[in-house]
Amino acid sequence: EVRLLESGGGLVHPGGSLRLSCAASGFTFSSYAMSWVRQAPGKGLEWVSAISGSGGSTYYADSVKGRFTISRDNSKDTLYLQMNSLRAEDTAVYYCAKDTKGGTLGLFDYWGQGSLVTVSS
């Protein structure tokens, strides 16, 4: 059974930093690209960032480019999102999502339960 378990969310002040983790199980983690997708309270879904299965290619939404860094540790089956210079508009539930391919296709067949990040003073 595929499982994705996010952690690391919480309350942070504007300008602060936070690192999200997503522990994966039930599939060969290194064979699949992974993404982070966020959802602001009461709003729709927004793709944030993606990383290929090998970790050699990364992609970012313009809204987070230069502030967020996606990475993965295939020896630990874990995905990360380092978030710096956080803004109020980054407040959202952050989901990790498994791609259907090793390269980043952008089609997500499994999602974690989400981790809430709140940016507020």
Next chain:
Amino acid sequence: EIVLTQSPGTLSLSPGERATLSCRASQSVSSSYLAWYQQKPGQAPRLLIYGASSRATGIPDRFSGSGSGTDFTLTISRLEPEDFAVYYCQQYGRSPPTFGQGTKVDIK
């Protein structure tokens, strides 16, 4: 980026009725790389349809997708109580992947 516009915003129907949800893209979606997801309150999205018309694993056949180019449709043939939720379309043919704003299907 490709902008997806879903209509209607809310669809009020009764169990057993047919639901038709629309998704229109600002540019042609290459290779029909269009997906539909279902999201219930407090839950993560669930993949229903990919490639515009292929059902994901375990999805009942009352869910069907159609369309190509810029116009796509999700049809639920007979609504079951568990189908009342928010539905999002998503294109993955061109980076960045983008989602529609969602259609809420609620109980009339």
